[in-house]
Amino acid sequence: MYSSELIKGTLRTIVLNLLKENGRMYGYEITQRVKELTDDKIQITEGALYPLLHALEASEDLETEVEFIGKRQRKYYRLTKQGKATSKKKIDELREFMETLHILLDANKGTSHGLIN
Amino acid sequence: MYSSELIKGTLRTIVLNLLKENGRMYGYEITQRVKELTDDKIQITEGALYPLLHALEASEDLETEVEFIGKRQRKYYRLTKQGKATSKKKIDELREFMETLHILLDANKGTSHGLIN
DNA sequence: AAATATACATAAGAAACTTATGTATTTACT
DNA sequence: AGTAAATACATAAGTTTCTTATGTATATTT
Numbered sequence: 360m361y362s363s364e365l366i367k368g369t370l371r372t373i374v375l376n377l378l379k380e381n382g383r384m385y386g387y388e389i390t391q392r393v394k395e396l397t398d399d400k401i402q403i404t405e406g407a408l409y410p411l412l413h414a415l416e417a418s419e420d421l422e423t424e425v426e427f428i429g430k431r432q433r434k435y436y437r438l439t440k441q442g443k444a445t446s447k448k449k450i451d452e453l454r455e456f457m458e459t460l461h462i463l464l465d466a467n468k469g470t471s472h473g474l475i476n
Numbered sequence: 477m478y479s480s481e482l483i484k485g486t487l488r489t490i491v492l493n494l495l496k497e498n499g500r501m502y503g504y505e506i507t508q509r510v511k512e513l514t515d516d517k518i519q520i521t522e523g524a525l526y527p528l529l530h531a532l533e534a535s536e537d538l539e540t541e542v543e544f545i546g547k548r549q550r551k552y553y554r555l556t557k558q559g560k561a562t563s564k565k566k567i568d569e570l571r572e573f574m575e576t577l578h579i580l581l582d583a584n585k586g587t588s589h590g591l592i593n
Numbered sequence: 594a595a596a597t598a599t600a601c602a603t604a605a606g607a608a609a610c611t612t613a614t615g616t617a618t619t620t621a622c623t
Numbered sequence: 624a625g626t627a628a629a630t631a632c633a634t635a636a637g638t639t640t641c642t643t644a645t646g647t648a649t650a651t652t653t
Contacts, residue, residue, distance in 0.1 A: 364484070364609075365486070365570065367481070367608085368482045368641095369577065371481075371640090376580065377580075380583065380584040385600080385601095386601070386602095387598095387600050388600095393580070396579060396580055396583050397576050401576060401580070404641080404642065405601085406602095406604090406641080406644085407640075407641055410602090411640090413602095428599090428600090428650090429649070429650070430648085430649060430650090431600060431601085431648075433600070433601090450581060453482065454581065455517075457577065459518060460486065460574065461574075462513060462514065463490055463494075463514060463518070464567060464571065466494075466497065466513050467497035481610085481639070484608090484609055484610055484639085484640075484641090485610095485641095487610080488609090502631080503632070504631050504632080505631095521612080522631090523610080523611060523612070523613085523635090524610055527609090527633090546618070546619070547618060547619090548617075548619070549632070550630095551631085551632075
């Protein structure tokens, strides 16, 4: 597990990306998928996820469909048309941001400073 | 400029990294260096930076030295021995986190979903 | 039968920013 | 000479976005 202040700001994009790639998913499934894809390194808490899903539904980036498995409900989320655009924007932005971070972290490497770290 | 929720969680590491590479820097210099290195894409606000520097000094990761340029003071910050260890840890963590994010963002690419984005 | 996993949800609190504001000195422009 | 912009510090109020804690209920495994 990462010291989780890093997740801040990226969770929304992670969720939007998963929904873009998978069509539709329900909340619990998202937590498990992230856990599995990241080899337990990122663990989405339910207290963060559910309010986020509700907010994305309220902003009309996501739409829902409730299904019942026996007596237990499952709430599936999928991207709306608007949500697909939001998703693309956020993902591009995150990729760019990471590139910029790499530039920052690699700046001055190869000068007299920081040769041996 | 990025929609800045992405900066959250990375600012501390950016600052620690700059100090590691540059030996010593003062606050205003840090804001300008980041602006310049990122081609204006990341702009550190003073309201975020100064409290952070104070916190890092309080935790003994940074130590200070005040100099006067004319009548105007400049407060130089440098990593302590502890700060160098913290710095390394945080930078490694951020690099790992970014790798993990790449895995997440690239998951399912090349399957029937998301081929055309 | 009890523990664990599945599945949803909300509330209180903490962390880490932004925005706004303040002070003061120095440099550049007109 | 006077004004604007840049340099350099600082703090406070407010917002966003998480964590931690708690709650409810069903289904599966041991």
